[in-house]
Amino acid sequence: MTTTRQQRKGEAFRRLHKHGTFVIPNAWDAGSARVLERLGFDAIASTSSGFAFALGRPDGSVTLDEVADHARTLDEATGLPVAMDLEDGYGPTPQHAATAVRRAAEAGAVGGSIEDYDPAAGLHPRARAAEKIAAAAEAIRDLGTPFLLTARAENHLRGNPDLADTIARLQAYEAAGADVVYAPGLRTLAEIRAVCDAVSVPVNVLAPPGLTLADLAEAGVRRVSVGGRLALAAYAAMAEAATRIRDEGSFESLAVSGSFTDWF
Numbered sequence: 666m667t668t669t670r671q672q673r674k675g676e677a678f679r680r681l682h683k684h685g686t687f688v689i690p691n692a693w694d695a696g697s698a699r700v701l702e703r704l705g706f707d708a709i710a711s712t713s714s715g716f717a718f719a720l721g722r723p724d725g726s727v728t729l730d731e732v733a734d735h736a737r738t739l740d741e742a743t744g745l746p747v748a749m750d751l752e753d754g755y756g757p758t759p760q761h762a763a764t765a766v767r768r769a770a771e772a773g774a775v776g777g778s779i780e781d782y783d784p785a786a787g788l789h790p791r792a793r794a795a796e797k798i799a800a801a802a803e804a805i806r807d808l809g810t811p812f813l814l815t816a817r818a819e820n821h822l823r824g825n826p827d828l829a830d831t832i833a834r835l836q837a838y839e840a841a842g843a844d845v846v847y848a849p850g851l852r853t854l855a856e857i858r859a860v861c862d863a864v865s866v867p868v869n870v871l872a873p874p875g876l877t878l879a880d881l882a883e884a885g886v887r888r889v890s891v892g893g894r895l896a897l898a899a900y901a902a903m904a905e906a907a908t909r910i911r912d913e914g915s916f917e918s919l920a921v922s923g924s925f926t927d928w929f
Contacts, residue, residue, distance in 0.1 A: 675811025678746035715896030740773030748776030759800030802842025821850025861885030
């Protein structure tokens with residue numbers, strides 16, 4: 666059987682999760698994906714907030730159709746494995762989660778995350794969230810191409826920073842078929858180590874302030890993402906430069922160095 670480009674990406678992505686600790690930075694458009702590839706990263710993830718900002722909208726306002734198109738854009742822009750932020754699966758039922766991972770895979774992604782939070786309904790009950798993970802995992806088994814499913818426990822970001830609840834959720838999602846588990850909002854090495862010790866699948870963390878990659882590796886983390894922070898850093902730099910132009914008539918902030926043509 667001929668090995669397809671997507672199969673090669675999927676196999677490479679799976680190998681990254683076998684040992685060690687790696688950073689998976691979050692791109693928000695084709696240009697940022699190209700830059701991250703040229704800088705030597707081994708895989709990229711999308712960011713729901715960064716993508717929404719690029720469309721001039723707040724986080725949580727994009728559709729599955731738009732995200733599928735975005736997955737195709739990122740995949741075509743880079744030779745790296747691409748994992749998509751699929752929010753809560755773009756609907757309340759397990760079938761919605763299954764459809765989301767299928768659409769992402771059809772667009773070229775080799776990984777994706779499903780979270781347990783809906784802005785309208787709040788945190789999903791653990792059992793219902795696990796049903797969505799199980800449906801997504803079942804859909805992945807029928808894909809015919811590699812795809813790593815990440816399950817996200819959002820409670821630390823949504824007003825319920827209960828570590829015991831986080832661990833119970835992640836254990837339920839692992840049992841439901843998640844390949845990777847992720848609880849954004851963990852802050853301390855003790856919290857992170859407790860999560861890593863409580864599950865047997867790779868753990869992703871959102872890079873916490875004050876901790877280094879070496880700290881996270883020592884705690885047992887396999888994968889580190891940065892969410893929308895790179896997108897925010899880019900927009901903040903642009904806003905600062907534009908503000909100086911407006912208020913001071915100064916263009917000094919536009920003096921940047923680097924061979925940018927090499928990135929594209």
